């Protein structure tokens with residue numbers, strides 16, 4: 001596995017996580033066994049030195065492989081309001097977030113509440129690659145090779161109780177390291193909160209990502225652990241998760257709280273229900289520019305209707321948007 005390491009001069013060497021932290025016997029053994037695939041990563045654009053190689057099973061579904069959004073676009077055009085509202089703010093400022101040590105508290109209506117530490121997340125699950133379409137509510141989209149494991153694998157480990165109907169997720173809220181939470185208030189009610197119905201969370205497409213393009217997640221994409229729900233608008237895919245709770249009541253999400261008329265709990269990608277301020281019928285596939293907008297039609301459930309439409313049988317998705 002060839003490794004492309006690029007040292008970004010803006011990163012202090014003291015901020016670079018020692019590689020040893022990420023090396024682990026289990027994944028190294030997997031590489032030796034030939035299961036791992038680093039082939040895509042090695043041919044890509046330079047990666048910041050603060051990300052590390054992961055070993056993982058190659059993607060089962062490679063149908064979107066020819067449409068991959070370049071690494072550079074995936075990591076420089078981001079939404080991560082904790083670091084500012086401009087698309088380039090996360091790439092510029094998210095490095096200030098300490099991601100090691102890291103722990104995720106799992107609780108609420110589960111048989112065994114507990115914690116997962118960084119090491120557990122990187123080595124305790126069978127990592128695989130998933131190439132998913134990703135569609136932001138602001139009508140841009142990309143195709144990303146994520147590395148991680150099904151969310152259901154994580155939830156099963158803690159044993160959701162029968163009364164559990166929803167899952168709530170929370171992002172780290174650390175003012176000292178997140179300039180966006182200091183410089184403007186009243187935009188989002190920190191910490192960033194998202195939620196899924198439990199059956200959505202247990203669906204095999206719902207994914208916990210710890211990496212992309214074969215490396216651990218760059219900070220701006222939600223290091224060290226984020227959610228990816230490919231059939232929903234991007235804001236459901238909460239970044240830098242520190243808490244997961246199984247609940248009986250529907251969680252109150254940050255975007256709903258901010259603007260309930262614009263952002264619903266479900267947020268399923270739906271070209272037929274426009275955002276009050278713009279159409280959802282089309283999207284700009286990144287990289288997109290004024291000269292080359294790369295505009296394509298948006299698909300119901302972002303192209304995953306065959307797999308997930310059944311979750312919403314009998315629901316009016318114009319009302320429950």
Ligand SMILES: Nc1nc2c(c(=O)[nH]1)N[C@H]1C(S)=C(S)[C@@H](COP(=O)(O)O)O[C@H]1N2
Pocket residue numbers: 074077078079080081082135136137171192220221222233234235236237238239240
């Ligand atoms: N904690 C947190 N998670 C977040 C956001 C955010 O502002 N804060 N933005 C969301 C939105 S609106 C989108 S489109 C995606 C963007 O993911 P990306 O930057 O990896 O493309 O992250 C989502 N997760």
Ligand SMILES: [Mo]
Pocket residue numbers: 079136137138233234235
């Ligand atoms: Mo978004």
